[in-house]
Amino acid sequence: MANHALLNNIEHKNLRVITERSAQYGDNKMCSLVFPFEFKHVQAHYPILFHKNISTGEFSAVALFGFEENQNLFLKDQNWDADYIPLMVEREPFLIGYQEATEDGKSIKKSVIHIDLDNPRISETQGTPLFLEHGGSTDYLSRASAILKTIEDSRDSTQLFADAIKKHDLLEPLNVDITLGDGSSHRLSGYYALNQDKLTALDADALVELNQSGMLMILYMVIASQEHIRTLAARKDKLTKK
Numbered sequence: 001m002a003n004h005a006l007l008n009n010i011e012h013k014n015l016r017v018i019t020e021r022s023a024q025y026g027d028n029k030m031c032s033l034v035f036p037f038e039f040k041h042v043q044a045h046y047p048i049l050f051h052k053n054i055s056t057g058e059f060s061a062v063a064l065f066g067f068e069e070n071q072n073l074f075l076k077d078q079n080w081d082a083d084y085i086p087l088m089v090e091r092e093p094f095l096i097g098y099q100e101a102t103e104d105g106k107s108i109k110k111s112v113i114h115i116d117l118d119n120p121r122i123s124e125t126q127g128t129p130l131f132l133e134h135g136g137s138t139d140y141l142s143r144a145s146a147i148l149k150t151i152e153d154s155r156d157s158t159q160l161f162a163d164a165i166k167k168h169d170l171l172e173p174l175n176v177d178i179t180l181g182d183g184s185s186h187r188l189s190g191y192y193a194l195n196q197d198k199l200t201a202l203d204a205d206a207l208v209e210l211n212q213s214g215m216l217m218i219l220y221m222v223i224a225s226q227e228h229i230r231t232l233a234a235r236k237d238k239l240t241k242k
Contacts, residue, residue, distance in 0.1 A: 093119030
């Protein structure tokens with residue numbers, strides 16, 4: 001169970017984070033939330049699909065790492081076998097929190113760094129330290145802080161993307177049957193994929209609008225990424241043969 005705390009250099013001065021990549025540290029994820037600003041990097045390695053929130057009806061983009069729960073086909077020898085790790089994975093065990101503050105006499109919510117003290121990466125004896133001897137942040141913590149800020153600052157562009165795919169009804173349920181070399185099969189379902197036919201059928205005004213907003217290129221990145229379902233199956237096939 002998560003145990004979130006506001007990070008500070010007094011209570012947490014001795015904390016370290018283990019940066020190895022393995023199932024024991026929570027990396028056995030089937031997928032991860034990803035953001036439009038990172039699609040350029042994500043699409044080079046992973047299929048970008050969509051998950052629907054049943055309560056709100058809203059869609060979120062995810063990068064797929066495996067075909068079943070607790071399966072990450074990119075884990076290999078305490079490392080992540082890809083040049084890019086989605087930021088929602090890389091930022092762990094840190095997360096964005098909010099704190100009431102006063103600015104110009106007005107009450108505002110200020111974003112701050114929280115840490116999950118129950119995350120298996122947390123240690124006081126091994127890993128990368130968070131704070132310098134006299135209390136300053138290490139390069140590692142500064143990098144984590146920058147990642148969180150980037151995610152926080154992307155709220156508007158992420159919503160713009162979500163609004164675009166909803167407005168033009170570009171998603172469809174995805175059901176893919178994958179047969180491996182040993183004869184076993186897997187069905188990938190429960191996700192949504194971008195429908196290229198619907199995108200190319202949009203009228204000129206809609207395409208111009210998407211292009212001017214920067215969304216059109218991002219949408220085609222998503223379509224290109226869907227080819228990685230086959231490369232992911234090849235990873236699974238290779239693992240099965242071992």
